[in-house]
Amino acid sequence: LRVREFIMKDLYSFDADEAALEKSYERMAQAYRNIYARLGLPALMVEADSGAIGGKASHEFMVITGNGEDEVIYCPHCDYAANAERAQSAKAAATNGAGTELPLAEIATPGCHTIEEVAEFVGVPASQTLKAVFYSAAGEFVFAVIRGDLEVNETKLRNALKGTELRLATEDEVTGAGMVAGFASPVGLVGIRVIADDSVTLGSNFIVGANKAGFHLMNANYPRDFQADLIADIALARPGHGCPRCGKELCSARGI
Ligand SMILES: [Zn+2]
16 A cells, blocks of 8 residues: 655754754644544554654554554553554563572473474473574674564664664574574674663573574573673564553554
8 A cells, every 4th residue: 555656745843942843843743633634534643663764753644444554553541652663562571570590501402493392391481581583784693682472673673773784694694603593592602793672681590592402591691691782672562562651451453
């Protein structure tokens, strides 16, 4: 439903300070709301990713419809709504919370390549594991680490990397960086850029790969056992997660 060509409209305000800018922004938003109301379109103003243009705040208007190409994450209990690319969610602390840090220990996990397999084999929820996802960011190998119950949001990761070109690393690149796929570990990395989701700080004694086929490590703790070049929110907000404003459950809808 996205058209190939469209008319771009720019509008600038010249304000003396931030408070006046907020006022101008709100007046413009209201003008758009009025236009959609007169057109009879039930449009929702949602927080959006600023993309290549940059800037700190951006909104877009979306019409909720089943065949929309975009996903909106919204809260039915308050007015929070955001494009899925940008949406945040309140991350629950892992069940093991901020427990006493136990000593790192190796555990045999034969044939456990996925988070689900490892969690089931060890008998812990996915939120007690850490997942590794590999990217190539403008040619540089990047190790993204996130709690096992969450997924990486590539738009957020790209923004955390200052908008650099980003794609999943190929199998050759993963092996070339010395990683054992399925058993890769943030522990003991040297010379590799690590971006960690802030969820790694919401728990303790995680299960992580041992970077050795058939083995994982128990009781990995940040920052005791591994470090990150950057900690940021790089997680995908999903329906069922907590609303970042009111904490109640988020929902999802398609929109144009
Ligand atoms: Zn809410």
